[in-house]
Amino acid sequence: MTRRWLVLAGVAVVLLVLAGWAVSRALRPSEAPAEASAANTELVPPTAGVRHITATLFYAGSDGQSLVPVRQEIVLAEGVVPQGREIVSAQLLRPRSPYVSVIPEGTRLRAFYVTDRGDAFVDLSPEVTSRHPGGSTAELLTVYALVNSVTANLPTIRRVQILIDGQEADTLAGHIDLRNPLERDTSIIKRP
């Protein structure tokens, strides 16, 4: 009798654990596939019929120490915040050849919002720091590709603060101070 109860209890425990695992799997947001596709997606112009604007995005200059501005068609959105989301999302994607991205692969936009002081907050997934190659030059390019793409295309935005995974951050890779919003920096932009 005792033995039979033990076996039954054992089976019940295994079933509960399996059920819990299945539920937690089902509830987990499907981040991994979206991430993988975002990392591999090349920025393509909006399809015909979709209203679009021409935005300026920033990629690595040929010297590896500057940013080049590149004109790129992106989806037109109604209002500063939705348009800001389109701009940053486009900036995160892999550029068309021969341009080279300065954003770590797999970085996704979590949120974009604007304060009434005209500061934009760009909240990025942790890949922007965990996959960053490091070095103050590479870090500078990453930070100002984001700051410049937002301020160059949205005239009402004066400054940009980068958040990582919803949190204020010290730096992306140990050098550039992210504790306060940053203004546009044109000194690292080189005309191609």
Next chain:
Amino acid sequence: MPYSVVVIDPGHGGEDIGTRGVAGTEEKTITLAIAQRVKTLLESSLGVRVVLTRSDDRRVSFDERAAIANNSRAGLFLSLHLNSSPNPASAGAEVIQLRQGRLAGGRGRVVDDESVALPAPGGTTRTVDLVRWETAQARHLDASAALAETLEAQLRTRVTMSARPALDLPLRVLPSVNMPAVVLEMAYLSNAGEEGLVQSDSYQDNIAQAIHDTVVQFSALAEERESR
């Protein structure tokens, strides 16, 4: 020597490895090795005390680095790093000082330091300067620019300089440092040639000698300023 103490800050450490070269060289290891070489050279030949913000492989926060420097009452602060670029051909040393606008606390104005009178023994008072932690570097920006210029000139005769050897950037490690302070990006680990170079004794000695001569020259400048 008007300076009895110099602070050398080996970049990164612990789980923060910094940047990594193609052959696997880690920034944190080279910055520490060169910092130790600088310490040995300065202490033996100048008789100054060199304080390292870390002397082993561990993580030190930015505020801790500034606190170690400020508590040591040193004459200058030099942070050592190795760089990385998307172009593997990028090469050379860069001297970076803090960008002026960064000390506005993000609000468009530089906050003033204040002084307060505190009671002292004998019924008198003494005046103590209160320096704001976040903007301590503000009062040293001119001296930091002179330090950057001196260091760049000393490096130029010994190592390859970057195409943009002098920069002012919003660097995280500098705002709270209450003394002349710069960051030295010694070479690019993303450049295979420089990755090999930074491990050699001759290169590390060249950097140490450039820093040695910078300390001598910069402290002479400071002495001149004080006597005026």
